[in-house]
Amino acid sequence: xxxxxxxxxxxxxxxxxxxxxxxxxARKQGSAAEELTFLHDGCLGKEKxxxxxxxxxxxxxxxxxxxxxxxxxxxxxxNSPTSFGSIHVAxxxxxxxxxxxxxxxxxxxxxxxxxxxxxxxxALNLNIVFTAGxxxxxxxxxxxxNQVSDAQRELAVAGGTGxxxxxxxxxxxxxxxxxxxxxxxxxxxxxxxxxxxLKLAESDGVVVEIAQM
Ligand SMILES: *[C@@H]1O[C@H](CO)[C@@H](O)[C@H](O)[C@H]1NC(C)=O
Numbered sequence: 152x153x154x155x156x157x158x159x160x161x162x163x164x165x166x167x168x169x170x171x172x173x174x175x176x177a178r179k180q181g182s183a184a185e186e187l188t189f190l191h192d193g194c195l196g197k198e199k200x201x202x203x204x205x206x207x208x209x210x211x212x213x214x215x216x217x218x219x220x221x222x223x224x225x226x227x228x229x230n231s232p233t234s235f236g237s238i239h240v241a242x243x244x245x246x247x248x249x250x251x252x253x254x255x256x257x258x259x260x261x262x263x264x265x266x267x268x269x270x271x272x273x274a275l276n277l278n279i280v281f282t283a284g285x286x287x288x289x290x291x292x293x294x295x296x297n298q299v300s301d302a303q304r305e306l307a308v309a310g311g312t313g314x315x316x317x318x319x320x321x322x323x324x325x326x327x328x329x330x331x332x333x334x335x336x337x338x339x340x341x342x343x344x345x346x347x348x349l350k351l352a353e354s355d356g357v358v359v360e361i362a363q364m
Contacts, residue, residue, distance in 0.1 A: 202360040213334035289313030320344035
């Protein structure tokens with residue numbers, strides 16, 4: 152009787168060793184499955200589009216507190232009617248309204264390059280970094296050609312991070328205000344972008360509309 156009990160004990164212990172690696176594997180599979188669920192729910196199944204409105208305060212050299220500086224130029228730049236080759240770096244304040252004293256929501260940072268020999272047009276390469284509310288820390292990357300004389304400039308939303316992972320869309324840039332005497336311009340960006348995860352709302356300060364894809 153004792154012998155049978157011992158054999159039973161050995162079998163139980165042996166089966167624990169056999170099962171152990173399977174359990175570890177099962178746990179690993181579980182986390183991979185969870186990751187897939189996250190990707191599916193977050194990116195494919197429940198993708199949403201947000202319309203964001205933000206205002207960018209462009210303070211050029213000549214203003215008492217500039218946030219845009221020229222960092223490079225080409226041999227042709229001084230004699231070019233379009234300032235071809237001039238590159239500026241910007242770190243402009245972003246607010247939720249056109250007034251510079253309205254709620255700060257982030258910064259827009261990056262490069263603008265005068266890149267057209269014939270007309271005034273700039274190649275933009277900008278990251279919007281949000282610094283307030285639930286989108287704090289998330290970014291949207293914007294690329295595109297900005298023909299300065301156009302009333303509306305359409306730019307590409309090339310991607311994003313945080314809430315704006317997998318972002319794609321476009322942005323319309325318009326000039327709200329420009330004062331050559333103080334080297335101060337206000338640009339409005341209306342951004343249509345996909346996003347996932349967090350459910351954005353008007354209370355987030357930059358969102359004016361949400362649509363389901
Ligand atoms: C945004 O996040 C940073 C880093 O986590 C934090 O220091 C800061 O206080 C946050 N800002 C707001 C307005 O919540």
